[in-house]
Amino acid sequence: MKRLKRSKEVGEALRELGYRLTPQRQLILNALQQSDDHISAEDIHAQVCAKYPQVNISTVYRTLELLKNLGLVTETDLGSGRFRYHPAAKGHHHHLICEQCGATIDVDESLLLPLKRTLLMEYGFHANMSHLAIFGHCSKCRG
Amino acid sequence: MKRLKRSKEVGEALRELGYRLTPQRQLILNALQQSDDHISAEDIHAQVCAKYPQVNISTVYRTLELLKNLGLVTETDLGSGRFRYHPAAKGHHHHLICEQCGATIDVDESLLLPLKRTLLMEYGFHANMSHLAIFGHCSKCRG
DNA sequence: TTTACTGCAAATCTTTTGCATCAAC
DNA sequence: GTTGATGCAAAAGATTTGCAGTAAA
Numbered sequence: 191m192k193r194l195k196r197s198k199e200v201g202e203a204l205r206e207l208g209y210r211l212t213p214q215r216q217l218i219l220n221a222l223q224q225s226d227d228h229i230s231a232e233d234i235h236a237q238v239c240a241k242y243p244q245v246n247i248s249t250v251y252r253t254l255e256l257l258k259n260l261g262l263v264t265e266t267d268l269g270s271g272r273f274r275y276h277p278a279a280k281g282h283h284h285h286l287i288c289e290q291c292g293a294t295i296d297v298d299e300s301l302l303l304p305l306k307r308t309l310l311m312e313y314g315f316h317a318n319m320s321h322l323a324i325f326g327h328c329s330k331c332r333g
Numbered sequence: 334m335k336r337l338k339r340s341k342e343v344g345e346a347l348r349e350l351g352y353r354l355t356p357q358r359q360l361i362l363n364a365l366q367q368s369d370d371h372i373s374a375e376d377i378h379a380q381v382c383a384k385y386p387q388v389n390i391s392t393v394y395r396t397l398e399l400l401k402n403l404g405l406v407t408e409t410d411l412g413s414g415r416f417r418y419h420p421a422a423k424g425h426h427h428h429l430i431c432e433q434c435g436a437t438i439d440v441d442e443s444l445l446l447p448l449k450r451t452l453l454m455e456y457g458f459h460a461n462m463s464h465l466a467i468f469g470h471c472s473k474c475r476g
Numbered sequence: 477t478t479t480a481c482t483g484c485a486a487a488t489c490t491t492t493t494g495c496a497t498c499a500a501c
Numbered sequence: 502g503t504t505g506a507t508g509c510a511a512a513a514g515a516t517t518t519g520c521a522g523t524a525a526a
Contacts (some may be wrong), residue, residue, distance in 0.1 A: 314472030
């Protein structure tokens with residue numbers, strides 16, 4: 191298990207890559223780091239605005255795209271019609287999303303390893319299953 | 334294996350449910366039925382317009398929502414930024430989508446049964462995995 | 477005749493982009 | 502001082518909605 195990078199360290203990494211470490215970026219990194227869940231661009235923007243109200247949402251989008259391209263965050267579509275983001279350093283897992291109550295249950299990556307292996311052997315397909323979203327009904331709603 | 338319903342029969346079903354069977358709806362049902370692949374609202378609109386040019390895309394969207402709510406079509410997000418539709422009667426299968434060349438490979442539902450069983454046993458979660466989309470790299474692109 | 481359905485246009489909602497200014501290095 | 506990053510406003514693209522007119526039953 192890789193040690194979690196704190197946003198300060200991610201910031202240093204950015205600078206070493208030749209990017210500038212602006213206060214906006216630091217706040218965005220903090221918001222990403224502090225969220226337990228996956229958060230949307232709007233969530234991040236709201237959190238950042240609490241301390242620094244003039245930050246524009248397009249800055250959030252631009253920073254997220256940069257971090258995504260550098261492999262520092264993952265982008266997932268959990269079916270809400272908007273993307274959600276998650277620091278890559280926090281590791282991979284998948285989501286069971288209840289279509290009735292909206293609950294999301296995290297499941298470990300290992301659960302999908304057998305499927306991954308089958309796809310590779312039978313189809314030669316290398317599945318990139320970070321943050322797969324599986325819809326259905328949770329135990330409570332099935333009653 | 335359930336017999337495929339022809340669009341005429343789906344139309345009858347609609348009428349029996351108290352909905353009106355308009356020419357627009359018949360054309361939309363035809364387009365859905367004749368497509369081998371999953372098609373987008375825009376694809377359907379283009380096809381419908383070939384015979385009946387004044388049909389508006391909002392009618393396509395409204396019809397698709399009706400059919401979706403009645404369980405007659407399934408809606409899937411194959412990662413293109415737009416939804417794709419498929420007649421429910423044509424059966425379930427899943428998609429491997431190559432992130433490099435964009436190829437989509439259909440895989441049978443049975444491949445996911447072990448996973449489905451695991452999710453049910455370990456999490457009490459009843460996965461509704463019609464048209465799951467799995468991203469990755471196909472054998473050609475892995476070269 | 478009734479009222480569900482349609483076309484049109486305008487509104488949504490999320491994300492992207494052009495551009496002049498600003499600030500990190 | 503450079504030039505990459507920002508804020509603003511406006512554009513983009515897919516989908517939705519209000520409304521008055523139309524046509525399926």
